[in-house]
Amino acid sequence: MVTRKGEIVYVIVGNNKDILIPQLDKYRLGRKRLRGLRFLHTHLKGEPLSGDDLTDLALLRLDLIGCIGVDKLGLPSSVFLAHLLPPNQEGKTHELLSPRDIHHINIDFDQFIIELERQITRTEKESQQVISGERAILIGVRDGRKGISAEDSIEELKELARTSSVRVLDTVIQNVHQLNPKYLLGKGKLKELIIKALQLGASLLIFDQELTAAQARSISEIAEIKVLDRTQLILDIFAEHAHTPDGKIQVELAQLKYILPRLKDKSTAFSRLMGGIGGRGPGEQKLETDRRHIRARISYLEKKLGTISKSRRQRRAKRAGSSLPIISIVGYTNAGKSTLLNALTHSHILVENMYFATLDTSSRRLRFPREREAIITDTVGFIRSLPQDLLGAFRSTFEELDDADLLLHVIDVANPCFPEQIEAVKKILYDLDLSHIPILQVFNKIDKISQEMFSIYKKRYQGVFISAGSLDSLKPLIIQLEGMLEDYGCFYPRAGRSGYRRSYI
Ligand SMILES: Nc1nc2c(ncn2[C@@H]2O[C@H](COP(=O)(O)OP(=O)(O)OP(=O)(O)O)[C@@H](O)[C@H]2O)c(=O)[nH]1
Ligand SMILES: [Mg+2]
The missing domain is CATH 3.40.50.11060 (GTPase HflX, N-terminal domain)
Incomplete structure (x- = not known):
């Protein structure tokens, strides 16, 4: 291993099959693109650079890799060299130089490496210009x-x-x-x-x-x-x-x-x-800080969360005590849950075209035409394989869903993966032990799909089709909602309701 100054920093002895490259801790890459070390070794049978050699070139980001063949007399013969390349249209990662006699190597290494680094950094700068963040x-x-x-x-x-x-x-x-x-x-x-x-x-x-x-x-x-x-x-x-x-x-x-x-x-x-x-x-x-510190922080936060859950539970109990039915909006993230809540209740919850715009629960009153009311809540969106740690940490937020008389499952039909998203949401509802609550599927964003797809989906899926952005499309939904709450007896005081509902703890 040779530095740019020409110092030999490692001499590695292996056997006829392989060698072990030591940890190059002293030569960390840091912000550099190339390591500043070139690696020269012998190949006993005069064979060219192997796949392993090129892997080392890339993984270690060496300035250059070379293997020196040995002739019958045991003297050095041909030298094979390779170096990495800056991005190029052919997608080539490295350049193999044609083999040359050890006595006729005429590369000016200083100039070569300066030029190579300059090219690599230049292409990098070009791609950085349009980039903010990572x-x-x-x-x-x-x-x-x-x-x-x-x-x-x-x-x-x-x-x-x-x-x-x-x-x-x-x-x-x-x-x-x-x-x-x-x-x-x-x-x-x-x-x-x-x-x-x-x-x-x-x-x-x-x-x-x-x-x-x-x-x-x-x-x-x-x-x-x-x-x-x-x-x-x-x-x-x-x-x-x-x-x-x-x-x-x-x-x-x-x-x-x-x-x-x-x-x-x-x-x-x-x-x-x-x-x-x-x-x-x-x-x-x-x-x-060490693990003990983190553990202490975890138990502190858990305690704090416990207090929050308690006040959440009190709020819930109060809400449950009022006789208004509760509708909870659930669905995959970015499906349009907050948009729907805003449209139904003339509110201004943050709506954005990105995942997890909403992380907190918010509740609003929903007025039906015949002077009847319900509470409607919006909450965190779901995602396929929601990280277990998050599911655990957000348990108290999700617990609120347990109070719902009806779940509105909002689905983004404009997303080609919506059938998988429906399944993902169902699975999470099952995991959260909420499968017993009646669900109304709401297929949203129909303005973004063709008439043809609309007819196909309408035949294939049961539910209400809406465009949360257009108030007109919401009328059938409101009628259906009111009808379902009526059927389940949710407009009557809770004590008088029967059927699926579990008791509150
Ligand atoms: N074209 C169209 N866009 C919609 C419709 N409903 C919602 N959107 C857009 O979809 C994006 C996501 O909407 P949100 O209401 O924030 O979705 P959400 O389900 O609350 O998402 P998270 O809170 O991030 O999980 C926003 O850009 C909305 O403007 C619709 O019916 N049609
Ligand atoms: Mg939202």
């Missing part, structure tokens, strides 16, 4: 399991990244027969990914799959950039969108619970892992 590559893995397709799933991840103000530079979907336990992807694929990150100037890798602590650590160690998974991205969005004290506590709790089992050592790779995006959430400083 620049990420998204990675999905297709492992043959059933469920939502890898493409649809990565589309959703893209949307989550957009919500988090992360610029997506590229997405990669990888077929794998078997997930690599250490790196999720095979080493070769990971190499390609790291080169891509280098070429595009990415500062972040986001995996669609949940990574184990060890995987996140190994990947971030070899890629030397921040690595997040879908769960962390969602936690990050929650952290940014939580405004009320309850919301903030719930999110912090979820984040700490996620971090705790992953907090094994304080390696630098790990602080990259924990930093979150733009340092939101538990910041660097907090991360340096």
Whole structure:
């Protein structure tokens, strides 16, 4: 291993098959694009650079890799050299130089490396100009399991990244027969990914799959950039969108619970892992505290949350005490729940074209034409495989759904994945033990689909079709709502109601 100054910093002795490259801790990449080390080694049979050699070139981001052949007399013969390339149209990651005799190597290394770094940095700057926030590559893995397709799933991840103000530079979907336990992807694929990150100037890798602590650590160690998974991205969005004290506590709790089992050592790779995006959430400083500190914080927050749940329960009891029926709006995130509540009650809850705009519950009065009223509540949206820690932390928010006489399940028909989203919502309702409450499916955003699709869906699905933006389309919904509440006896004092309703605790 040779530095740019020409100092030999490592001499590595291996056997005829392989060598072991030591940890290059003293030569960390940091913000540099290339490591500042070139790696020269012998190939006993005069063979060219191998796949492993090129992997090392990429993973270690060496300035240059070279192998020197040995002739019959044991003297050095041909030299094969390769270096990384800046992004290019052909998508080539490295350049193999033609083999040359050891006595005729006429590369001016200083000039070569300055030029190479200049090219890499230039393309990086070009891609940075349009980017604010982190620049990420998204990675999905297709492992043959059933469920939502890898493409649809990565589309959703893209949307989550957009919500988090992360610029997506590229997405990669990888077929794998078997997930690599250490790196999720095979080493070769990971190499390609790291080169891509280098070429595009990415500062972040986001995996669609949940990574184990060890995987996140190994990947971030070899890629030397921040690595997040879908769960962390969602936690990050929650952290940014939580405004009320309850919301903030719930999110912090979820984040700490996620971090705790992953907090094994304080390696630098790990602080990259924990930093979150733009340092939101538990910041660097907090991360340096040890696990005991985090545990103490968790129990403090849990206690605080307990008090909040109590006052929530009192509020709920009060609401339950009034004889007004309660309608809760549920549905996949971004389906149009808040828009619908606003339209029905002339309110101004924040509506935005992004995931998890709403993190707090809000209730409004809904007046029916015949002077009857109900309480209607809007709450956090659902998402496929909602992180367990979040589900736990938001339990008290979700508990409020338990009071509902009727659930309005809002569905975004303009999203091609809406059938999977319906299933995801049903599953969460089941997990939250809410399947016993009657549900009305509301198919929203019909203004965004063709007449043809509208007729097909109308035949295929049971429910009301609306466009939450247009008041006219809501009339049939209001009539249906009133009718259902009437049928279930919800307009009468609670004590007199019978049937499905469970008693309050
Ligand atoms: N075209 C169209 N857009 C709609 C309709 N309803 C809602 N939207 C848009 O969909 C986006 C999401 O709406 P929200 O009401 O914030 O959705 P939500 O379900 O409350 O989302 P979260 O709170 O983020 O889970 C916004 O940009 C709305 O303007 C509709 O009927 N038609
Ligand atoms: Mg909302």
